Amino acid sequence: MTSSQPVFLDITQHWARPFIQRLQAQGLINGFKDNTFRPDQNLTRGEFATLLKAAFPTPAKRQYIQFSDVTKDFWAAKAIQTAYESGFISGFPDGRFYPQNPVTRLQVLLALVSGLNLAKGDHLNLEDLYTDADIIPGYATQSVITATRSQLVVNYPNPEALNPNLTATRGEVAAIIYQALVLLKKADPIICQYLVELSKPGIIRTGTHLSVNGRKWKLPWSQWSSGIATNTGISDKGIIQVLGINPLNTTDENSQTVSWFSSTPYKFQTTWDTECRYLKINQLAELSGWDLEIQDQTLNIISKLGTVQALTFEERSNSSQMMVTLNQPTPWELYQQNTQWEVVVDAVTSATIAKPFQEQSQPTPTSGTSEQQNEGETAGTTQKPSRPIVKNINNQTVIQGTLPDGYGVKVSSLNNPNRILIELRQDALIERDITWTKGLRWRQQYITLNNSRFPVVWLTLNPGSSLNLRPIWANLTGMKGIDSLLKTVDNCQCLAAINGGYFNRNNLLPLGAIRRDGKWFSGPILNRGAIAWNDVGQTKIARLSLKETLISSSGQRLDCELLNTGYVKAGIARYTPEWGENYTPLTANEIVIVVENNIVKQQIESTNTTTGIAIPKNGYLLTLRSFRSALSSFSVGTSITIESQTTPSDFNLFPHILGGGPLLLQNGQVVVDAVAEGFNIWFADQSAIRSSVGITAKGEWLIATVHNRVGGVGAKLTEMALLMQQLGATEALNLDGGSSTSLVLGGQLLNRIPDTAAPVHNGLAVFRR
16 A cells, blocks of 8 residues: 655654655554654554554454543544554553553563564573663563564664663654564565664675666675674675765774765775675665665665756866756766766756757767777877766766766765766876775875876785785686686685786687696796795795706606796697696697606697697696607606796795786886896887786785876886885786786776776785685
């Protein structure tokens, strides 16, 4: 049953608003003639009986005894009689009902337990739950336990304070009555931070999708318990991209201050799982009049529809801006795809206000291809941002525009009056310094180098008791394959990651060192730079090579410089089970030697590059490329032993290694020499978007991305070294940059919009221990 009555005027920001509105919609409660509900006013016993009669039509259980103070013509006489006969409420020993007296919170709970005939729940120690359990009367203990286990108890403002003897407000009774309807499956659950919901402390449920006023995204959310109350949180990505909430600088890992249409920051409590940080939104939802609901894996947020009161657009010399004035704070979403941007506001705009921003042609960017832009090889133009287009679609205001090369979108909210400011500018990075969790700090700001300003996004890590670092790669069953870093992070369930070393985009195989837990999944090549580490804080960054010597039972010694790699050159390469179940020849006419238990079992002459050869689980394959003369050393039955040596030798002491190159810093000095690490001269002189890993003098890790300088192209290798030096690194290694450059934190790509990030083979990931 849906009520046609307007929403009560005085509950807009009241904590019990969702309960009151639902009961009103079902026709179970009424307000006053002035269209108010007066939620903080005490509820009388007569009013309570009336509410019980409406909400719970129940057969009579006993005969009514006339109360001396309830005359037949009393306005609530019939409701009082019904509530008594159905067992909800009783009178007092003196034969009176006291209908004008306020009902207490304890009386409300006792009435529901009795009238609904709720079964006794398992024993609870109420003193472990409620700070004022000592004032609960002994006769009421079992009923309070039953009410608590049945999730009837709603304690505002502190879930741990029952306040049994306080008079109950109209809002409190509405919430408790609604919870009883939920228990009877006559109403859908409402998320409320004041509801007493018993559970073990920690995360109690998670979901995969977030919906705001009907718009739905794949975004994680969670609920976690203090043991007595449930908090609801949304991931960083969700609050930023979908709700328009801006996280502010903080050094407190357990809370996050945010800005959202307010001069005074809100403070959100935080929690984490293996992949995401969640920010508690209950308080903001309450203040903003949002309803929160859960349907399967989706958290629904429903807000009151806003109204756009004015739109203005202003062009400046190096930027443009649009101001959206609203009648109230309202969620908004920024969406970008390549050069197109769109801001969706949950508000309607009149035709008169939208008219100056009607359909018009959107200019096509003229400077550089999208591939060049994504690599960072171009970022300059004299073209100005286009004048935005404004549309009304499904009760939402959609603002669209096109960005020239080198421009970005910066959106923020303001108050007095409520406004959304959309800025189109070359320096659109929002600067942040956020202690995201213990040992992990998220930073982004402009760093000045000579006459250029570079946008730098980086994480500072203190690996220790709470965090581990590991190489990750796209294919969990083998070394062939690429995917977006976002997808790889999700599959590996890690907190954060940066793209790693090089790979062949044609055959999707790695071209550099990947070692994890002491096993080589991909060997180093070309004496390129690599970083090695263990879990006790020791690290090393240097140029790395690996040489294996194969020694036959006849004493012959042959060098093998390629291990589990997509890099090809004449000689011997070795492929172990870490490579995958099969090895597919990378060149025509390879000779493959099958070795099991250190004994040569088979020689296979392969003439194609399409048929895979199984790698023995207890052995390996040797491939001879343009090296037929070595075939006689591997006759069937020959035993093989292997000597392995890294240069520098101490690299082999580290369980984890990730290759990249070239080296940027050693001992605080710039040591860039790309040619010495097998890169061509073009690569050495390239301007590009870049990623890097570095170590500070204190042993902190820096994983950083650098995009195009304001108004220009990306950084050269030496500039990247100097930028890492400014961040505090004394040792630093360049990683595979350009369109591969990706930095993920909590399921969010921090440094770029997803459609500009190319798939990658591997990365350096941060895990929670």
